Amino acid sequence: MLIYLRKRIVSSALPLVVVIVGVFALARMTGNPASLYLPLNATQQMRDDFTARNGLDQPLLVQMADYFGGVLRLDFGQSLRTGQDAAAMALRAFPATLQLAATTMVLAVLLALVVGCWAALKPNGVADRISSFISMAAASIPDFWLAIVGIWVFAITLGWLPTSGVSGASAWVLPIATLLLRPFGVLVQIVRGSMVSALSEPYIKLARSRGAGDLRVVTHHALRNAAAPALTVAGDLTVGLVNGAVVVETIFGWPGIGKLMIDSILQRDFAVLQAAVLLTAVAIFALNILIDMGYALLDARVRPVTVKA
Amino acid sequence: MRTAAEQAPPNSRPRAGTPATQSQAHDVVLQVKDLAVDIRTHRGTIRAVNSVAFEARAGETLALLGESGCGKSMTAKALAGIMDPVCDLADGQIVLNGTDLAALSPKERLKFAGPELGIVFQDALTALNPVYTVGTQLGEAFRIHRGLNAKQARLEAIDLMKRVGIPEPESRVNSYPHQFSGGMRQRILIAMAVALNPRLLIADEPTTALDVTVQAQIMQLLRTLREEGQMAVILITHDLAVVAEEADSVAVMYAGNVVESGPVAEVFADPRHPYTKGLLESVPVHLERGAHLKSIPGSPPELHDIPAGCVYQSRCPLVQDICRAERPALRPAGRRRTADPAGTNVLEADDGGMGTTPADRTISAEGRPVRTAACHFSEEITNG
Numbered sequence: 001m002l003i004y005l006r007k008r009i010v011s012s013a014l015p016l017v018v019v020i021v022g023v024f025a026l027a028r029m030t031g032n033p034a035s036l037y038l039p040l041n042a043t044q045q046m047r048d049d050f051t052a053r054n055g056l057d058q059p060l061l062v063q064m065a066d067y068f069g070g071v072l073r074l075d076f077g078q079s080l081r082t083g084q085d086a087a088a089m090a091l092r093a094f095p096a097t098l099q100l101a102a103t104t105m106v107l108a109v110l111l112a113l114v115v116g117c118w119a120a121l122k123p124n125g126v127a128d129r130i131s132s133f134i135s136m137a138a139a140s141i142p143d144f145w146l147a148i149v150g151i152w153v154f155a156i157t158l159g160w161l162p163t164s165g166v167s168g169a170s171a172w173v174l175p176i177a178t179l180l181l182r183p184f185g186v187l188v189q190i191v192r193g194s195m196v197s198a199l200s201e202p203y204i205k206l207a208r209s210r211g212a213g214d215l216r217v218v219t220h221h222a223l224r225n226a227a228a229p230a231l232t233v234a235g236d237l238t239v240g241l242v243n244g245a246v247v248v249e250t251i252f253g254w255p256g257i258g259k260l261m262i263d264s265i266l267q268r269d270f271a272v273l274q275a276a277v278l279l280t281a282v283a284i285f286a287l288n289i290l291i292d293m294g295y296a297l298l299d300a301r302v303r304p305v306t307v308k309a
Numbered sequence: 310m311r312t313a314a315e316q317a318p319p320n321s322r323p324r325a326g327t328p329a330t331q332s333q334a335h336d337v338v339l340q341v342k343d344l345a346v347d348i349r350t351h352r353g354t355i356r357a358v359n360s361v362a363f364e365a366r367a368g369e370t371l372a373l374l375g376e377s378g379c380g381k382s383m384t385a386k387a388l389a390g391i392m393d394p395v396c397d398l399a400d401g402q403i404v405l406n407g408t409d410l411a412a413l414s415p416k417e418r419l420k421f422a423g424p425e426l427g428i429v430f431q432d433a434l435t436a437l438n439p440v441y442t443v444g445t446q447l448g449e450a451f452r453i454h455r456g457l458n459a460k461q462a463r464l465e466a467i468d469l470m471k472r473v474g475i476p477e478p479e480s481r482v483n484s485y486p487h488q489f490s491g492g493m494r495q496r497i498l499i500a501m502a503v504a505l506n507p508r509l510l511i512a513d514e515p516t517t518a519l520d521v522t523v524q525a526q527i528m529q530l531l532r533t534l535r536e537e538g539q540m541a542v543i544l545i546t547h548d549l550a551v552v553a554e555e556a557d558s559v560a561v562m563y564a565g566n567v568v569e570s571g572p573v574a575e576v577f578a579d580p581r582h583p584y585t586k587g588l589l590e591s592v593p594v595h596l597e598r599g600a601h602l603k604s605i606p607g608s609p610p611e612l613h614d615i616p617a618g619c620v621y622q623s624r625c626p627l628v629q630d631i632c633r634a635e636r637p638a639l640r641p642a643g644r645r646r647t648a649d650p651a652g653t654n655v656l657e658a659d660d661g662g663m664g665t666t667p668a669d670r671t672i673s674a675e676g677r678p679v680r681t682a683a684c685h686f687s688e689e690i691t692n693g
Contacts, residue, residue: 123394202430203438205391210450210501211422220449224440299440300485 005289012285016278020071023277024064024270032056033080033268054080067274076278077271079264086271090260090279097249097256098283101241104176108183109234116191116230117218123196131188138185147178147251164253175252179245183237190233194226201225227298235291242287243280335366338508338541339388344401344411346380346387346565348612355613356399357383361567362639363560365509365541372556372573373545374588378609380565381545385513388543389428390418406508423450427502431514433494437486443470443497444482450504469500473530492523499530506538513545528555549592553577561585564609564620567639571680581642581682583625586690619685631685642682 034042034050051057055066070077076087119131154174155163162171198204199222207221246258253259257276264273296303346358358380365371373381386392388403390410403410405425410418430436438446447469448462457465463482470478473496486494495515502510512531516524528551535542544556552559552573559577560570561584569582580586587605596602607624616622619632684690 200393202432202436205386206428206430206436206498206501207438207449208391208419209389209422209426209428210504211419211424211453212449213416213419216453221438225438300442301439301487 019281027270076275079272080269086275090275093257093260104179112187116188119192120195135185135188138181150174194229198222198226339365340404342402345399347397347399349395359565368539369557370542372552372559375562379562424505426509427507428511429502429515433498473500510540511543569682581687582684637683637685639681639683642687
């Protein structure tokens with residue numbers, strides 16, 4: 001297992017480098033931060049000074065080499081905006097995003113498993129039709145629209161929930177509900193599909209012939225076989241939540257990594273943006289390794305072969 | 310740990326037609342009457358199994374013989390209560406040890422699945438759950454029906470693996486299905502089916518996916534287990550040789566109907582239905598190299614397009630007008646050439662009128678299966 005982990009970590013290094021290069025290059029295409037940080041009437045001298053002070057006058061390749069040198073020393077640079085350590089800012093914002101993503105995904109997976117299995121027990125039955133309609137709608141509603149409608153109905157009109165911020169449990173309801181809907185809808189369809197095919201396998205018939213009832217057949221025999229596709233998609237959706245809750249975090253003023261990224265792009269705060277992207281990328285790689293380990297846990301056939309003496 | 314039955318050569322065991330089995334020592338375990346299964350399709354409901362009747366006796370093997378799609382597997386699934394969701398049990402009785410399974414609710418039926426009735430499938434790889442160890446799967450019946458805990462169930466699983474001849478059961482119990490060979494997987498499947506010593510074992514083409522030497526071993530194992538537990542075995546197959554070798558009685562199925570049934574030796578020696586006759590004639594015997602192999606021309610009717618009269622009319626060499634108009638019922642059909650007195654007895658008993666429905670008449674007064682055939686002209690079939 002450790003050998004496998006080490007291999008996976010080593011093989012993740014190259015893609016990470018590519019990510020850094022990409023973000024580095026793209027960020028610089030947005031323009032010189034000097035025009036944002038200096039007063040409108042700043043002289044050319046002041047602009048040149050600012051550019052030189054932040055090393056932005058160097059050729060792009062030299063800047064990049066400097067940055068990589070820093071990354072190797074775990075120095076990710078300082079924020080142009082606040083002067084704080086960029087990595088510290090990213091790390092401070094990350095838990096808020098992780099908490100939001102984890103809570104959302106746990107709820108989405110649990111709900112989707114229940115609804116998906118329920119629908120799969122009788123394909124084309126009433127339950128299946130209802131869940132198909134609900135999941136299709138849930139997967140298709142855009143999150144920004146839902147967020148705005150949610151704020152309008154529950155926060156402004158009814159006044160039950162706060163419009164934004166992280167003050168107390170009630171503040172979690174709208175962001176989670178908004179984020180939850182799409183993963184829930186997608187996962188219901190995945191779970192339903194893979195459960196239907198798992199339930200039609202001969203080993204399910206054989207389990208029934210041993211006296212296993214509906215509940216046991218679903219939870220003991222079919223679910224574990226049907227879990228792999230759901231795990232793949234759930235992982236994918238979690239990745240989407242970890243780096244892509246940008247819209248929802250912005251709308252609800254959630255101090256997470258998505259909001260930090262948007263702010264740093266708007267402010268051309270390159271060091272913070274790069275640190276945030278790098279952190280997200282690392283998190284996604286870690287998540288993928290976890291998912292692969294999940295497959296191995298579920299199914300002995302994909303486990304690395306261990307030779308016993 | 311080889312038993313006496315295993316050591317004996319296959320041909321020396323008691324066979325149908327020999328005095329040993331005629332001595333009516335064997336109780337009827339399963340009696341199937343008027344069984345009908347419908348499949349719901351886009352084009353409406355089709356009848357896949359139609360008024361099927363037979364009985365299986367303790368310690369004996371009944372073969373359900375027929376070509377692909379004739380309804381033999383469907384019949385097996387209906388008996389075991391594991392039909393596909395699109396199938397309905399439309400009619401009939403499945404009386405197992407005095408209980409009509411067809412009349413039970415699915416939940417009540419689960420109590421019989423395992424302790425009373427076990428089933429073995431053709432393809433052991435897909436029939437075993439790939440994500441659980443064989444020990445878990447072998448032990449499940451004990452956990453469900455006897456309430457054993459995981460540890461006790463594992464010990465039972467090891468016992469079962471010993472019973473069906475899997476080497477090193479103590480370590481193999483923790484292996485996954487894909488880590489076994491095809492023959493071993495089939496043994497595991499059989500072990501699962503006989504775990505709770507059921508009265509009835511249904512084996513749905515248990516050897517079709519195996520190579521010939523392994524086939525022989527598996528059939529031997531089934532035989533041994535049948536003797537040990539005095540189980541009734543229903544063997545579903547399309548292999549005439551297997552039927553001749555293994556079965557005591559046979560029910561020949563065609564397009565969802567039983568067209569002929571009776572003791573194997575009698576049916577094979579003197580078929581009373583043109584389909585059985587055609588099947589037997591298509592077995593190559595003493596053929597010169599290059600000679601044409603005989604076959605039955607045409608193919609079985611589509612299930613949604615079964616003609617009104619006899620199901621076999623489109624391929625039958627003897628077809629007459631009445632065959633197109635009226636479906637022949639499964640009637641007693643004795644032997645014309647009464648070589649032994651037992652045959653005439655059967656005929657007389659049946660001529661006396663045993664029951665009102667054809668299904669009732671599949672059992673003779675002496676309690677041994679009689680010959681039945683569903684053909685208007687079964688008396689006229691010549692066997693030359």
